[in-house]
Structure formats: structure tokens, C-alpha cells
Amino acid sequence: MARPVLSAARRQAVAVSxxxxxxxxxxxxxxxxAGLDLWQTMALSLLVFSGGSQFAFVGVLxxxxxxxxxxxxxxxxxxxxxxxxxxLAEVLRPLRGARLAWGAQVTIxxxxxVSLAQPHDDxxxxxxxxxxxxxxxxxxxxxxxxxxxxxxxxLGDPATWGLDAAAGAxxxxxxxxxLGSRRAQAVAGxxxxxxxxxxxxxxxxxxxxxxxxxxxxxGWRAPAHAEEVPE
Amino acid sequence: MTPYAWTxxxxxxxGLLAWLIKLAGHVVPERVVENPRVHRIAAYVTVAxxxxxxxxxxxxxxAALVVDARVVAIAVAAILLWRRAPFIVVVAASxxxxxGLRALGWG
Numbered sequence: 550m551a552r553p554v555l556s557a558a559r560r561q562a563v564a565v566s567x568x569x570x571x572x573x574x575x576x577x578x579x580x581x582x583a584g585l586d587l588w589q590t591m592a593l594s595l596l597v598f599s600g601g602s603q604f605a606f607v608g609v610l611x612x613x614x615x616x617x618x619x620x621x622x623x624x625x626x627x628x629x630x631x632x633x634x635x636x637l638a639e640v641l642r643p644l645r646g647a648r649l650a651w652g653a654q655v656t657i658x659x660x661x662x663v664s665l666a667q668p669h670d671d672x673x674x675x676x677x678x679x680x681x682x683x684x685x686x687x688x689x690x691x692x693x694x695x696x697x698x699x700x701x702x703x704l705g706d707p708a709t710w711g712l713d714a715a716a717g718a719x720x721x722x723x724x725x726x727x728l729g730s731r732r733a734q735a736v737a738g739x740x741x742x743x744x745x746x747x748x749x750x751x752x753x754x755x756x757x758x759x760x761x762x763x764x765x766x767x768g769w770r771a772p773a774h775a776e777e778v779p780e
Numbered sequence: 781m782t783p784y785a786w787t788x789x790x791x792x793x794x795g796l797l798a799w800l801i802k803l804a805g806h807v808v809p810e811r812v813v814e815n816p817r818v819h820r821i822a823a824y825v826t827v828a829x830x831x832x833x834x835x836x837x838x839x840x841x842x843a844a845l846v847v848d849a850r851v852v853a854i855a856v857a858a859i860l861l862w863r864r865a866p867f868i869v870v871v872a873a874s875x876x877x878x879x880g881l882r883a884l885g886w887g
């Protein structure tokens with residue numbers, strides 16, 4: 550068999566970039582459906598560049614929440630990216646100047662996963678996985694966001710096309726891989742009930758932030774059985 | 781200021797905060813974030829936030845609890861996720877289900 554042109558890390562990075570970029574389509578369309586314009590939608594993908602945070606930002610605004618609630622929810626969802634940087638530090642250091650700034654921007658679920666999935670002793674592959682997936686997802690996510698936003702603009706009432714339902718499904722899809730443990734499932738069940746119960750009582754966006762406290766309570770004590778904590 | 785201008789300010793603020801958090805991970809000494817409690821809380825807060833967003837997006841309209849086509853759509857999404865369907869398929873299928881039900885005059 551001929552030797553593949555790209556190394557394993559690069560091939561994985563390309564596949565992940567295409568798959569992730571494709572759902573930039575749903576982000577673009579949902580952002581416009583939530584009332585943001587094309588430029589705002591593009592700015593979110595360029596500047597925030599983290600799917601969960603972006604969906605949350607437009608979700609909170611679309612539900613009538615304040616700008617502050619949108620920023621808070623988006624930021625809390627971005628905290629995990631900070632932990633990815635810690636895990637990646639031994640792979641990427643030393644990072645300085647423009648490479649540090651740019652490397653930080655592309656530190657997301659996908660670039661971290663591809664990098665850390667490479668053999669532990671193959672630093673070159675781990676680095677290639679991070680940069681190829683990070684830059685690849687960034688390029689495709691931003692490009693396809695524009696396509697999604699333009700599609701969304703031409704669709705008219707988002708509810709006719711089920712885009713409001715798609716937003717809920719998008720959040721479910723993002724949380725699904727994190728529900729592997731019993732404790733994570735319990736957190737999900739309780740948080741959902743808390744958020745729904747508080748929705749008629751508090752301003753839009755706030756019930757979601759209160760429900761986040763369920764996560765704080767769940768993480769406070771170590772599990773009795775060593776089960777895996779979701780990333 | 782107009783709501784439009786506020787949205788722009790929020791976008792720039794969210795972008796800056798997102799980048800600062802990412803940057804912090806690369807530059808802080810490892811022992812600061814090694815604390816397992818901090819790590820667990822961050823992980824479970826992510827779960828709580830995402831599921832709450834899904835629930836509110838699916839079961840509420842203008843601060844009222846509502847059951848409509850979105851509930852059927854998210855049930856279909858859950859089945860597809862359980863069957864390991866790709867993200868984009870899940871999202872597209874749930875939109876199609878809700879759109880179809882509404883075209884039939886329900887929800």
C-alpha cells in the first residue's frame with residue numbers, strides 16, 4: 550500500500566475539521582434566527598470561536614435574555630478551554646508572541662482531542678494534530694458560518710423551518726458525549742428541572758446560570774467510586 | 781444606546797473573555813489549575829449549562845412552559861444521538877421533524 554501523503558494526526562485533523570465545520574451551518578442559521586445580523590454572526594465565530602459558547606450566546610439573546618446574561622453564559626461554557634490549554638502546555642511549550650495568541654484562540658474541544666489522541670511519545674504528531682485541527686476547524690467553521698447565516702436570512706420565519714427546535718437539539722448534541730457517568734446524568738436531570746422551574750420566575754438567561762450551580766455542587770465532592778469526570 | 785449596539789458590545793466582550801480564558805490555560809503554572817475540585821466543577825458546570833440551554837430552548841416560549849413540536853423534535857434528536865448519528869444529521873433531522881409537524885398544523 551502506498552504511504553499516505555498526510556500523517557495520522559493530519560488526516561484526523563482534516564476529518565475533524567470538515568465534520569465540525571459542517572455544523573457551522575447550523576450555527577450561522579440559528580444565530581440569524583435568534584435576531585443577530587450577518588456581521589454579528591461572523592464576529593461571534595471569529596472572536597468567540599467555541600461552538601458551545603456561541604450557541605449559548607445566541608440562544609440566550611434569542612430567548613429575550615440580556616446582553617450581560619449572554620456574555621456570562623458564553624463565558625462559563627468557555628472555561629473548559631482554559632483547562633485544555635493546561636493539558637496542551639507540555640505539548641506546545643514554548644509558545645510566545647503571535648503563536649501564543651493564535652494558539653490560544655484555536656484551543657478548543659477538537660484541536661485538544663486530536664492532539665492528545667496521538668501517541669504520548671510522539672511530540673511532533675501531537676503538535677501537528679493541534680495546529681492542523683485548530684487552524685482547519687477555524688477556517689471551515691468561519692467560512693461555513695457565513696453560508697449558514699445567508700441561508701438563515703433567506704428562510705424567513707425560523708419556526709416554519711424548525712430552527713427553534715434545531716437549537717435545542719444542538720445543545721443536546723453538545724452535552725451528549727459528556728453524559729457517560731451516573732453523576733453527570735444526575736447533574737443533567739436536576740439542572741434541566743431547575744432551569745425550567747425558574748423560567749417563569751426569573752428574567753430570561755438567569756435560570757440557566759442558576760442551574761449551573763447544580764454543576765458546582767456536584768463537583769464539590771469527589772465521587773465515592775472513581776468514575777470518570779467528563780471533560 | 782440601542783439594543784443593536786449592546787449586542788455588538790456583548791459580542792466583543794464575550795470574544796475577549798473567551799480568548800483570555802484560553803490564553804490563561806497556556807500561561808498559568810500547572811499547579812494552580814491542578815486542583816481536582818476545580819476540574820470537576822468546571823466539567824459538571826459545562827454539563828449543567830448545556831442541558832439547561834437544551835431544556836429552555838425546547839420547553840419554553842416567552843417565559844412560559846410550553847409543549848409543542850419542539851418536544852417531538854428533541855426526542856428524535858435523542859434517539860439519533862443514542863444511535864450515534866453525526867451532529868449535523870441530528871440537528872437537521874430535528875429541524876425537519878418540527879417543520880413537518882407544523883406544516884401538518886400541530887405545534
